[in-house]
Amino acid sequence: MRSGLSAHLVLVALGAGCALTAKSERPDDRLDASSSYVFGRFVIKAAPSAFGENGRGPNQTVGIVLACNDGATYPLLFSTERDVRVVKLKPASCVMKEIQDVDDLGIVVGRREPPAEWVHLNYFAPGHGYYLGDFFAVASIRVIPGYPRARRVMTWDMDPADDGFEPATGELRQRFAGLGALPIHDQRLAPRRPQRKRGLAGADEPLMSPDRIARLAGFVGSTYPTPAACEAACRTGDCLPYRAPSGPAMTCIVHCMTTRDCADGMACNCSRHPGADCRSVAETPDDAMEGICMPPQGLK
Numbered sequence: 001m002r003s004g005l006s007a008h009l010v011l012v013a014l015g016a017g018c019a020l021t022a023k024s025e026r027p028d029d030r031l032d033a034s035s036s037y038v039f040g041r042f043v044i045k046a047a048p049s050a051f052g053e054n055g056r057g058p059n060q061t062v063g064i065v066l067a068c069n070d071g072a073t074y075p076l077l078f079s080t081e082r083d084v085r086v087v088k089l090k091p092a093s094c095v096m097k098e099i100q101d102v103d104d105l106g107i108v109v110g111r112r113e114p115p116a117e118w119v120h121l122n123y124f125a126p127g128h129g130y131y132l133g134d135f136f137a138v139a140s141i142r143v144i145p146g147y148p149r150a151r152r153v154m155t156w157d158m159d160p161a162d163d164g165f166e167p168a169t170g171e172l173r174q175r176f177a178g179l180g181a182l183p184i185h186d187q188r189l190a191p192r193r194p195q196r197k198r199g200l201a202g203a204d205e206p207l208m209s210p211d212r213i214a215r216l217a218g219f220v221g222s223t224y225p226t227p228a229a230c231e232a233a234c235r236t237g238d239c240l241p242y243r244a245p246s247g248p249a250m251t252c253i254v255h256c257m258t259t260r261d262c263a264d265g266m267a268c269n270c271s272r273h274p275g276a277d278c279r280s281v282a283e284t285p286d287d288a289m290e291g292i293c294m295p296p297q298g299l300k
Contacts, residue, residue: 134160136161213253214244
């Protein structure tokens, strides 16, 4: 599922301000019981291209801004670091105010409202920590020659990842020794996507847990760096997030009853009930992977 947060901008003369970011806590900082703490991952990388990380401007990024009822605002700019980030703030009730698009000069060139379901008032109590979520973004920049001057075209895309609460909390307690005793609450800004049971009608299929999605990705052979890329290629299936060895990724799972339901070069896996239109491709001891399209040769 796409977040609907992709943005495209042709950079022209715009009146905009420099992007700011809230101060992050250091691992050796001591706990301030009179303050509140928010944490999560806010990661940016270049959109896939032949230019690699050079396909993103050096300062081009995304930011989210928290606005609180005491008048304070806390901008959180994304960085290439995948480490958990911790920010100390004054106890208050806060809400996500906006999403910022930042160009390669570090200038805020776009401000967008978050999706309605992301806008909810959160009270951050003193002496407590709050997980805001794991957010991953991509950005790109390209130069289009022209007269009298070339144009720089930039794009941004951002999406939250599910099920990062326990790993992020574990990293916080391990790296930030002074915050080890901090009571932690799951107060993610983007609500968790509903976990749905997918599969053939009446099929006894396991739920699509993150571990199962990662396992299936190896068999179906489809991996995409962003929700947008997955949605563009996955016309008849479901785009599901998982964590690949290289980082957050998406895979396309197509359910089937016969091979005719699958794309060319794919077969409908019926490991336990093969037939003329459905063949046994692969299974594991705990998962028959029944009724899923995959390459006839199995594991990629």
